[in-house]
Amino acid sequence: MARKHAADISLRLDNQLCFAVYSTAHAFNRVYKPLLDRLGLTYPQYLVMLVLWERDGVPVKGIGERLFLDSGTLTPLLKRLEAAELIQRTRSTEDERQVLIALTPKGEALREKARAVPQAILAASACSVGELVAMKNEIVALRDKLNGVLGE
Amino acid sequence: MARKHAADISLRLDNQLCFAVYSTAHAFNRVYKPLLDRLGLTYPQYLVMLVLWERDGVPVKGIGERLFLDSGTLTPLLKRLEAAELIQRTRSTEDERQVLIALTPKGEALREKARAVPQAILAASACSVGELVAMKNEIVALRDKLNGVLGE
DNA sequence: CACAATTAGATTGCGCACAATTTAATTTAT
DNA sequence: ATAAATTAAATTGTGCGCAATCTAATTGTG
Structure with missing residues (x-):
């Protein structure tokens, strides 16, 4: 019972990050x-x-x-x-x-x-440049870890 | 000159976050x-x-x-x-x-x-659950802002 | 030198992703 | 109650994204 429930949460949690990125x-x-x-x-x-x-x-x-x-x-x-x-x-x-x-x-x-594109994107993101850079760095770090796993 | 250089940086910066996600x-x-x-x-x-x-x-x-x-x-x-x-x-x-x-x-x-999938993904990400949840929340917030722009 | 292994790019086939259009059912406004 | 507007799915067409395979050129090895 508890086991099943825990597994469901896990299925959802996993879903979240990858689906969030996707x-x-x-x-x-x-x-x-x-x-x-x-x-x-x-x-x-x-x-x-x-x-x-x-x-x-x-x-x-x-x-x-x-x-x-x-x-x-x-x-x-x-x-x-x-x-x-x-x-x-x-x-x-x-x-x-x-x-x-x-x-x-x-x-x-x-x-x-x-050149007009980046400005429009920045505005659409409704974030500061600092926030965007920080998020980018985190995501790239995650990507590199994932790609690292693929190369064994 | 300075203008052109700044524009290039901007083109790159824009590239970064979206490309990082992509x-x-x-x-x-x-x-x-x-x-x-x-x-x-x-x-x-x-x-x-x-x-x-x-x-x-x-x-x-x-x-x-x-x-x-x-x-x-x-x-x-x-x-x-x-x-x-x-x-x-x-x-x-x-x-x-x-x-x-x-x-x-x-x-x-x-x-x-x-049920085997989430565990394998967690391991591959080489992150703690806390880190993953934090990153997920940030990314979802960004997604919702972007989707918000689309609905004008 | 010759031959095997590697490398770069092209090709084929499948499955998304999405815009645009179509069809049919339901809702709304008259 | 009927016509107009909206809604849910399906369909068509284009462009990735990637595995698998193929061809041709280059590199490595004996």
């Missing part, structure tokens, strides 16, 4: 959507652009390591960004296995428009 | 995967089962409100759970627009197997 990710996505629509980007596409705005000419693998995504996700996404003329995909001559991703002028220019 | 959700998913494979469930299916284990005979809408999901996501997911004989979908006689979701004996029984 549902917050979706909530974020919904807030981002109208902002990113103006840029013609999805959220994962926006992430790729952020990586490229920081450093250009990166191989697919490099982007994947930053974003925790593999080629199964990135290849079609990058093809869409290429079709939108925001990036260019070129085989590396140095190592022909690699495909290097470079920004086009259009992709570079989009950065200016993107 | 990437942590995926990290969680990867940790859950082998555990849920044993139950024959995906993570969203597991969430639906958690809702049903708490309360049975709920309409699709009710599940959607708990999980922030709509019928576009739930209808096919529930059909898969029905095909797996974990749930039963029946039109409500009271209100024929609604489809009520009830656990089958098999779905009810799966709850016992599911």
Whole structure:
């Protein structure tokens, strides 16, 4: 009886943190959507652009390591960004296995428009910068612990 | 110059919290995967089962409100759970627009197997229960603020 | 040098997630 | 009581996210 009840609480508690993260990710996505629509980007596409705005000419693998995504996700996404003329995909001559991703002028220019996004998100979060940074650090620490478990 | 630099920091900062949440959700998913494979469930299916284990005979809408999901996501997911004989979908006689979701004996029984999941997750998180609860509360508060913005 | 192992990316298939639309049932306002 | 508005699910189409598999290039080893 007590055992069963305890197990139920445990099932719920477990649910809470992961579900909290999962549902917050979706909530974020919904807030981002109208902002990113103006840029013609999805959220994962926006992430790729952020990586490229920081450093250009990166191989697919490099982007994947930053974003925790593999080629199964990135290849079609990058093809869409290429079709939108925001990036260019070129085989590396140095190592022909690699495909290097470079920004086009259009992709570079989009950065200016993107500057409006963070401000809107900050406002929507209704938190101070300090709070957001603190929360970010906690969540990243949790993420790294979880990813650590996966590497055994 | 200073303006451009500040904007870059801002772009990065924005990236951080949302990306932290986004990437942590995926990290969680990867940790859950082998555990849920044993139950024959995906993570969203597991969430639906958690809702049903708490309360049975709920309409699709009710599940959607708990999980922030709509019928576009739930209808096919529930059909898969029905095909797996974990749930039963029946039109409500009271209100024929609604489809009520009830656990089958098999779905009810799966709850016992599911009890192993939370413990494994707790261990993988390498955090104390207190830390997890605190983080959960912060994240839920953020989620609710974000969702609040969406309702204007 | 040759051959096995590794690596980068592409491809296929499945299951979300969500916008937009459709259908049918119920509620409300007239 | 009937028409209009609302509501619940289902459906369609697009884009991730990831496992599994495949191809081609590179690296490591004997």
